[in-house]
Amino acid sequence: xxxxxxxxxxxxxxxxxxxxxxxxxxxxCVPASPxxxxxxxxxxxxxxxxxxxxxxxxxxxxxxxAIEEAxxxxxxxxxxxxxxxxxQVCRDxxxxxxxxxxxxxxxxxxxxxxxxxxxxxxxxxxxxxxSWHPAQLGGTGVTFDWQWLMGFKPGLPWILSxxxxxxxxxxxxxxxQPQAIDLSSGVEEAGQPGRKNLKKVxxxxxxxxxxxxxxxxxx
Numbered sequence: 001x002x003x004x005x006x007x008x009x010x011x012x013x014x015x016x017x018x019x020x021x022x023x024x025x026x027x028x029c030v031p032a033s034p035x036x037x038x039x040x041x042x043x044x045x046x047x048x049x050x051x052x053x054x055x056x057x058x059x060x061x062x063x064x065x066a067i068e069e070a071x072x073x074x075x076x077x078x079x080x081x082x083x084x085x086x087x088q089v090c091r092d093x094x095x096x097x098x099x100x101x102x103x104x105x106x107x108x109x110x111x112x113x114x115x116x117x118x119x120x121x122x123x124x125x126x127x128x129x130x131s132w133h134p135a136q137l138g139g140t141g142v143t144f145d146w147q148w149l150m151g152f153k154p155g156l157p158w159i160l161s162x163x164x165x166x167x168x169x170x171x172x173x174x175x176x177q178p179q180a181i182d183l184s185s186g187v188e189e190a191g192q193p194g195r196k197n198l199k200k201v202x203x204x205x206x207x208x209x210x211x212x213x214x215x216x217x218x219x
Contacts, residue, residue, distance in 0.1 A: 013195070042057070079100055126180075158180075160181050
């Protein structure tokens with residue numbers, strides 16, 4: 001069970017969360033987001049992180065040039081595409097930033113939205129399932145209907161996101177059994193986008209370890 005903590009804006013917190021045992025850290029490269037970090041901020045956020053930390057840049061319908069700049073500035077290991085990117089964009093990224101994993105985020109408004117995954121098969125390494133919101137691309141703190149994922153087997157690795165927090169995480173893991181989880185607002189200080197509550201992060205990591213041990217999965 002891999003854990004990604006997303007929306008980091010403070011270098012000290014990035015290092016602290018890496019030290020707590022998170023597998024991946026996410027950085028929002030979407031200018032409209034309250035958690036946005038520009039290329040120079042991204043460079044500072046990722047400088048000196050342990051080499052085993054997976055660094056993920058989150059984009060939404062961004063120009064290839066902006067993605068390339070961020071990948072270079074942050075030494076990113078993965079690109080998370082959270083907009084309306086078509087499969088061809090994902091294919092193009094394989095050429096423009098080779099060796100960088102591609103994650104396609106799908107915001108679910110109804111169960112039928114899961115059918116979109118098939119279009120991205122072979123274009124990305126992973127899909128991330130998040131909640132749909134009319135005004136926000138992510139970090140909403142809202143869950144979607146988990147019943148939509150009963151018996152869900154997409155045929156490629158998938159990440160569960162959308163409204164996860166320490167209080168509902170273990171239930172989500174037992175019911176849905178994703179390969180990885182992504183949390184942002186659920187581990188933040190109230191009213192402070194990008195500012196994480198390290199106690200909540202530690203809780204999440206402990207729950208993930210507990211689930212892995214119960215499921216006989218090595219973290």
